[in-house]
Amino acid sequence: MSANTIDKPTAVRRRPRSESSQTGGRSELKVALVFIAPALIGFLAFFVYPTIRGFYFSLTQYNLLGTPKFIGFDNFVKISKDPLFWNAMGVTIEYVLLNIGFQTVIALLLASLMQRLTQSTLLRGALLLPWLISNVIAAMLWFWLLDYQIGLANVAMEWIGLPKVAFFANEFWAIPTMAFVNVWRHMGYTALLIYAGMQTIPKYVYEAASIDGSSEWNSFWRMTMPLLRPVLAMILVITVTGSFQIFDTVAVTTRGGPVNVTRVMQYYIYQKAFGEGQFGYGSALAVVLFAILAILAAVQLRMLRAGESDLG
Amino acid sequence: MSGFTRKKAGAAIAAFAAIAVSLTACSGEATPSASGSAPAAAGKATGEINYWLWDNNQKPAYQQCADAFKVENPDATVKITQYAWDDYWSGVTNGFVAGTAPDVFTNHLSKYPEFVTQGQLVSLDDQLAADGVKTDIYQKGLADLWVGQDGKRYGLPKDFDTVAVFYNKKLLKDAGVAETDLANLTWNPTDGGTYEKMIAKLTVDASGKRGDEAGFDKTKVKVYGLGLDGGSGGGNGQTQWSMYSGTTGWTFTDVNPWGKHYNYDKPEFQGTIAWMRSLIEKGYAPSIEAVTGQSSADIFGASKYAMITNGSWMINQMFSYKGIETGVAPTPVGPSGKRSSMYNGLADSVWAGSKNQASAIKWVEFLGSAACQDIVGKAGAVFPAIPSGTDLAQAAFKAKGVDVTNFLVHVNDGTTFLFPITDNASQVTNIMQPAVDAVMTGKAKADSLTAANEQVNQLFAG
Numbered sequence: 135m136s137a138n139t140i141d142k143p144t145a146v147r148r149r150p151r152s153e154s155s156q157t158g159g160r161s162e163l164k165v166a167l168v169f170i171a172p173a174l175i176g177f178l179a180f181f182v183y184p185t186i187r188g189f190y191f192s193l194t195q196y197n198l199l200g201t202p203k204f205i206g207f208d209n210f211v212k213i214s215k216d217p218l219f220w221n222a223m224g225v226t227i228e229y230v231l232l233n234i235g236f237q238t239v240i241a242l243l244l245a246s247l248m249q250r251l252t253q254s255t256l257l258r259g260a261l262l263l264p265w266l267i268s269n270v271i272a273a274m275l276w277f278w279l280l281d282y283q284i285g286l287a288n289v290a291m292e293w294i295g296l297p298k299v300a301f302f303a304n305e306f307w308a309i310p311t312m313a314f315v316n317v318w319r320h321m322g323y324t325a326l327l328i329y330a331g332m333q334t335i336p337k338y339v340y341e342a343a344s345i346d347g348s349s350e351w352n353s354f355w356r357m358t359m360p361l362l363r364p365v366l367a368m369i370l371v372i373t374v375t376g377s378f379q380i381f382d383t384v385a386v387t388t389r390g391g392p393v394n395v396t397r398v399m400q401y402y403i404y405q406k407a408f409g410e411g412q413f414g415y416g417s418a419l420a421v422v423l424f425a426i427l428a429i430l431a432a433v434q435l436r437m438l439r440a441g442e443s444d445l446g
Numbered sequence: 447m448s449g450f451t452r453k454k455a456g457a458a459i460a461a462f463a464a465i466a467v468s469l470t471a472c473s474g475e476a477t478p479s480a481s482g483s484a485p486a487a488a489g490k491a492t493g494e495i496n497y498w499l500w501d502n503n504q505k506p507a508y509q510q511c512a513d514a515f516k517v518e519n520p521d522a523t524v525k526i527t528q529y530a531w532d533d534y535w536s537g538v539t540n541g542f543v544a545g546t547a548p549d550v551f552t553n554h555l556s557k558y559p560e561f562v563t564q565g566q567l568v569s570l571d572d573q574l575a576a577d578g579v580k581t582d583i584y585q586k587g588l589a590d591l592w593v594g595q596d597g598k599r600y601g602l603p604k605d606f607d608t609v610a611v612f613y614n615k616k617l618l619k620d621a622g623v624a625e626t627d628l629a630n631l632t633w634n635p636t637d638g639g640t641y642e643k644m645i646a647k648l649t650v651d652a653s654g655k656r657g658d659e660a661g662f663d664k665t666k667v668k669v670y671g672l673g674l675d676g677g678s679g680g681g682n683g684q685t686q687w688s689m690y691s692g693t694t695g696w697t698f699t700d701v702n703p704w705g706k707h708y709n710y711d712k713p714e715f716q717g718t719i720a721w722m723r724s725l726i727e728k729g730y731a732p733s734i735e736a737v738t739g740q741s742s743a744d745i746f747g748a749s750k751y752a753m754i755t756n757g758s759w760m761i762n763q764m765f766s767y768k769g770i771e772t773g774v775a776p777t778p779v780g781p782s783g784k785r786s787s788m789y790n791g792l793a794d795s796v797w798a799g800s801k802n803q804a805s806a807i808k809w810v811e812f813l814g815s816a817a818c819q820d821i822v823g824k825a826g827a828v829f830p831a832i833p834s835g836t837d838l839a840q841a842a843f844k845a846k847g848v849d850v851t852n853f854l855v856h857v858n859d860g861t862t863f864l865f866p867i868t869d870n871a872s873q874v875t876n877i878m879q880p881a882v883d884a885v886m887t888g889k890a891k892a893d894s895l896t897a898a899n900e901q902v903n904q905l906f907a908g
Binding site: 197282392 | 543665740883
């Protein structure tokens with residue numbers, strides 16, 4: 135993934151370049167291209183081309199069935215003054231902070247437990263179960279469980295004397311609830327990725343530590359965490375990017391309402407582009423989100439020094 | 447939302463496709479000439495005609511219509527495809543862009559103005575005239591809805607719907623209310639009239655106290671006197687508040703269809719919304735937060751609502767809950783001295799890109815004829831647009847034990863008003879939904895709707 139692409143240049147530089155390996159490379163190029171072609175064609179047709187089109191549409195006024203009219207950066211000027219955009223930004227960031235915060239901490243905990251406590255494949259498999267459920271099903275399931283009037287949670291809360299809560303639509307609880315639903319769905323998967331990262335940390339490090347009398351707590355903070363850093367960086371980039379694109383949970387439950395409480399960025403883009411047919415403005419919003427995600431990914435990789443390991 | 451939410455403004459938001467933006471890459475190719483009139487074709491229909499609809503319950507009836515059509519036009523075959531509401535509109539819009547839309551499709555008032563503007567629909571006038579098809583055979587007003595701003599006709603009416611009050615017979619009995627007591631309730635925006643008194647009486651808290659009794663705890667309501675259909679209703683409130691605002695003399699727009707100015711700044715409208723808010727505050731109706739995204743019919747089916755206002759397309763579902771005995775009461779009489787209901791009609795339209803336009807229009811003519819609408823009426827799912835079909839539907843519902851008189855009372859008494867048809871429908875929805883939500887959640891006062899109204903009217907200024 136991203137971590138690897140940064141790794142590569144150093145790896146290539148270290149390798150001595152001889153004449154023979156270069157000519158060999160050229161003759162292998164054709165074969166390589168044949169193998170790469172299926173993926174490359176898909177990448178060009180379904181990613182690169184639409185992305186370029188999207189950038190172009192963001193500079194136009196474009197109705198779904200009309201022809202795009204070039205208007206320069208007008209869409210972006212409009213976005214900067216659009217209160218709904220800023221609201222969507224705020225709502226989305228709140229969601230991402232809650233979602234990623236809880237998800238990462240819980241997944242780390244689960245991964246440590248998997249590594250240090252149990253080797254049971256059954257237990258590890260069970261952790262993955264929520265991730266095997268489709269997003270829409272998971273959202274609907276929790277939507278019913280947490281329904282204000284007939285949801286199990288509210289009935290139980292009322293029974294022990296707590297006030298009922300409209301989890302999915304209450305101004306305070308709506309975004310935390312959606313963040314929680316997706317933490318529930320993704321924590322097992324994230325834990326598995328972290329666990330895989332932990333497996334790469336050599337056992338002798340821990341053996342040495344235990345000989346030196348290091349406690350479990352100390353070993354975790356002083357060794358596991360630093361050595362896990364490159365893997366964690368990659369996981370964060372993937373999960374943060376995914377988290378910013380929260381859409382389905384909102385689309386099948388509250389549809390952005392009530393008022394603007396759950397109108398996240400992706401849902402706002404969808405409303406503008408597909409609901410109101412304003413493809414130019416929708417594309418411009420998508421470009422803004424793209425830029426934010428690209429910057430965030432770069433910042434995360436740099437700050438976490440994802441390209442280098444403390445091992446070795 | 448319920449499975450079959452055909453008229454919700456909220457659903458209009460999902461009008462267009464859930465396809466990736468990339469799909470639009472192939473736009474521009476199949477853009478047919480704007481509203482080109484089809485050549486008048488005498489004789490019979492030929493070839494394959496693709497027909498789409500979204501209500502699965504009606505598919506068998508329309509298949510019967512297709513079979514009858516085939517008898518008259520042996521060389522033509524109608525292929526019927528059904529998609530659920532959301533997929534349906536994605537499919538239609540994608541089809542326009544990709545050139546694969548159906549020849550004929552069931553159309554909705556909230557969609558068709560934009561389709562006309564985009565030049566996707568064929569005007570039917572010339573061929574209807576050539577074939578001698580009359581458009582005055584339908585229930586009053588329905589045919590006019592489908593004449594565009596250019597004076598051309600873009601659809602022939604197929605069915606219509608109105609709004610009434612569904613009630614839970616057992617919950618009425620528990621309150622000591624006779625079913626006939628619901629027949630003559632009155633409403634006003636100031637104190638809600640006898641209608642609000644009834645709602646209060648039907649509301650029960652956890653300790654069994656009723657809404658009109660001392661010591662009623664509005665924070666622990668077990669049964670709401672009046673349910674709320676999935677939200678605030680946004681800018682049209684078809685099943686939420688339009689049956690009240692309609693009795694105040696208030697109209698959505700300056701003229702309808704094709705208004706250019708909305709009236710959300712008028713005190714009659716704002717008073718109605720304020721009254722809705724007061725019901726929620728008093729604990730007689732559920733909060734917006736509690737019902738957002740919910741299927742109101744299912745909550746009714748769980749005996750949480752004594753009454754709920756909803757549309758005639760919900761009849762079969764509202765009567766389908768096991769162990770729940772449902773009844774239908776008329777909406778209350780308001781300040782105008784009359785009842786009121788929004789009146790929404792569907793029609794069949796022909797796509798401008800159809801390769802078989804003359805035959806497609808023949809099929810629309812047949813769908814709009816008494817021959818087909820009587821078949822649909824007998825199926826007892828919706829009210830066909832032709833009075834004879836409506837009567838057959840009423841009889842079919844009666845055979846199932848459902849009395850639909852209180853839906854039809856609006857048509858018989860002439861107390862219907864038309865669904866507001868204007869340009870910019872989806873943008874109006876996206877402005878009004880949060881604005882009305884805000885008032886009904888108590889975040890804003892009703893006069894804040896004046897500012898939203900200005901925003902809406904600006905859409906028509908440019």
